[in-house]
Amino acid sequence: MAIPRLLVVDDDAETRSMLTQFLQQNGFIALPAESEAEIRSHMQAGRVDLILLDVMLGSENGVEICARLRAEQDVPIILVSALSQDHQRMAGYEVGADDYIAKPFNPELLLARLRAVLQRASRSASLVYRRRLALFRFGGWTYDGKRDEVLSPQGFQVALSQRETSLLKVFLANPHIPLQREEIQAGLQENHATGPVAEGEGSGRAIDMLVGRLRSKIESDPKEPQLLRTARGIGYVLAIDVSEEPTE
Amino acid sequence: MAIPRLLVVDDDAETRSMLTQFLQQNGFIALPAESEAEIRSHMQAGRVDLILLDVMLGSENGVEICARLRAEQDVPIILVSALSQDHQRMAGYEVGADDYIAKPFNPELLLARLRAVLQRASRSASLVYRRRLALFRFGGWTYDGKRDEVLSPQGFQVALSQRETSLLKVFLANPHIPLQREEIQAGLQENHATGPVAEGEGSGRAIDMLVGRLRSKIESDPKEPQLLRTARGIGYVLAIDVSEEPTE
DNA sequence: CCGGTTCCGTTACATCTTGTTACCTTGCAG
DNA sequence: CTGCAAGGTAACAAGATGTAACGGAACCGG
Numbered sequence: 137m138a139i140p141r142l143l144v145v146d147d148d149a150e151t152r153s154m155l156t157q158f159l160q161q162n163g164f165i166a167l168p169a170e171s172e173a174e175i176r177s178h179m180q181a182g183r184v185d186l187i188l189l190d191v192m193l194g195s196e197n198g199v200e201i202c203a204r205l206r207a208e209q210d211v212p213i214i215l216v217s218a219l220s221q222d223h224q225r226m227a228g229y230e231v232g233a234d235d236y237i238a239k240p241f242n243p244e245l246l247l248a249r250l251r252a253v254l255q256r257a258s259r260s261a262s263l264v265y266r267r268r269l270a271l272f273r274f275g276g277w278t279y280d281g282k283r284d285e286v287l288s289p290q291g292f293q294v295a296l297s298q299r300e301t302s303l304l305k306v307f308l309a310n311p312h313i314p315l316q317r318e319e320i321q322a323g324l325q326e327n328h329a330t331g332p333v334a335e336g337e338g339s340g341r342a343i344d345m346l347v348g349r350l351r352s353k354i355e356s357d358p359k360e361p362q363l364l365r366t367a368r369g370i371g372y373v374l375a376i377d378v379s380e381e382p383t384e
Numbered sequence: 385m386a387i388p389r390l391l392v393v394d395d396d397a398e399t400r401s402m403l404t405q406f407l408q409q410n411g412f413i414a415l416p417a418e419s420e421a422e423i424r425s426h427m428q429a430g431r432v433d434l435i436l437l438d439v440m441l442g443s444e445n446g447v448e449i450c451a452r453l454r455a456e457q458d459v460p461i462i463l464v465s466a467l468s469q470d471h472q473r474m475a476g477y478e479v480g481a482d483d484y485i486a487k488p489f490n491p492e493l494l495l496a497r498l499r500a501v502l503q504r505a506s507r508s509a510s511l512v513y514r515r516r517l518a519l520f521r522f523g524g525w526t527y528d529g530k531r532d533e534v535l536s537p538q539g540f541q542v543a544l545s546q547r548e549t550s551l552l553k554v555f556l557a558n559p560h561i562p563l564q565r566e567e568i569q570a571g572l573q574e575n576h577a578t579g580p581v582a583e584g585e586g587s588g589r590a591i592d593m594l595v596g597r598l599r600s601k602i603e604s605d606p607k608e609p610q611l612l613r614t615a616r617g618i619g620y621v622l623a624i625d626v627s628e629e630p631t632e
Numbered sequence: 633c634c635g636g637t638t639c640c641g642t643t644a645c646a647t648c649t650t651g652t653t654a655c656c657t658t659g660c661a662g
Numbered sequence: 663c664t665g666c667a668a669g670g671t672a673a674c675a676a677g678a679t680g681t682a683a684c685g686g687a688a689c690c691g692g
Binding site for chain 1: 483485486489490492493496497530531532543545546547
């Protein structure tokens with residue numbers, strides 16, 4: 137990739153310039169920005185490879201901005217905050233940030249995170265896609281991408297873990313197509329934007345377990361799966377039609 | 385095989401070049417194309433091992449192009465669509481695509497699919513082809529390709545194993561035609577979507593066993609088969625009319 | 633910093649699938 | 663009727679998958 141172009145978004149002028157300088161000294165092209173409006177104009181004007189976004193922006197809120205941007209495009213975003221409380225951290229992740237760093241941070245650490253996110257992004261780069269916060273319906277079930285909720289045919293909300301939800305999303309994106317465990321794994325990593333990204337190729341059968349657990353929650357008879365069928369020797373299939381409605 | 389030559393067909397210049405680059409970085413020869421005319425000139429000019437075809441091509445329609453190309457030659461084609469609604473439309477490779485992928489997709493997943501299709505294609509030219517996801521009726525029985533379910537004349541769902549189901553599909557695609565074991569074997573492999581399956585040429589009588597097992601599940605009197613008749617010295621025949629309804 | 637929870641990967645073991653082999657039955661030419 | 667080749671099938675074996683149980687890590691209140 138060419139030299140990465142970063143956007144440094146912070147409402148404190150001093151922090152902004154220090155960060156910008158630091159990043160430029162380390163080989164990045166860093167552009168300062170102060171508001172959502174500025175971010176957007178930058179993105180419209182030219183390529184932006186990653187946004188370093190402060191959570192507390194005076195009048196604006198970084199988390200919300202992140203959510204909005206994410207809903208529209210797929211720019212990698214790293215959230216920066218002075219508050220390292222887990223609560224905030226969760227909010228950041230749910231909103232789709234690629235990573236989250238607490239201030240004050242070690243410069244080297246920041247660089248490392250940057251590179252990691254950029255690399256990850258460049259791998260899955262490309263393709264247009266904005267995160268689709270759509271509403272999926274499949275055989276009476278509903279998955280609301282906006283709220284990240286799953287509703288049973290009876291309208292009850294089903295509690296899926298994050299990983300289970302990701303798994304479901306992978307299948308919803310590929311109905312009727314048998315997915316190999318490998319493919320599923322890849323899909324999970326992508327969906328899981330952040331995640332524990334278990335790098336080391338697990339030697340086990342994590343996917344099988346995951347599927348089993350998801351089945352136990354969404355199949356009326358897990359012994360006789362109607363939704364997540366196994367494709368022996370291959371992997372698993374979502375054996376039902378899926379309709380997708382964009383939520384505006 | 386030599387390095388596979390792929391055609392990347394998409395009307396968005398950026399997507400096209402990114403995809404092309406990505407594929408080249410992964411060891412393929414990737415050529416960009418934008419229209420059916422370009423595809424054809426490429427194919428006339430030289431070998432093309434696989435076409436990655438976007439469904440939405442501005443003025444042209446990927447599905448139709450796919451159908452046309454398929455009618456003439458059998459280049460492997462993978463359809464790419466951004467809308468999962470298209471899934472339903474193409475549902476079933478009825479246009480003859482070898483696979484299809486929903487955008488956005490994970491690059492790794494794309495690679496996996498590519499390799500699967502290429503490998504499958506390189507193995508053999510296909511005779512016993514099939515349509516998928518249609519609804520077949522034969523002598524009171526029903527096979528629902530969408531759910532991959534078999535219903536008895538009495539409406540009971542019959543539990544067929546994966547392989548048995550595939551076998552049934554092969555016969556449904558070729559009613560009244562005596563199929564040699566070899567042909568059946570080939571048909572099975574194709575049906576097996578992404579199947580690595582037993583490579584080594586089985587030295588045994590797997591097909592006979594399979595037929596036997598299928599008979600025991602769908603013949604009222606397995607000793608006196610009405611559906612799957614034996615064609616002595618040749619193989620087996622599905623000795624009954626089959627009606628096929630496209631599931632809308 | 634300490635239990636209690638939840639999530640999730642690993643392991644071990646029960647089941648299910650499916651190919652192979654061996655042996656029996658059937659079809660058919662002579 | 664006899665013999666042989668082809669097909670039917672039971673029994674077995676190798677693999678793949680379902681699943682309960684276990685354990686470690688992260689998280690949550692105190």
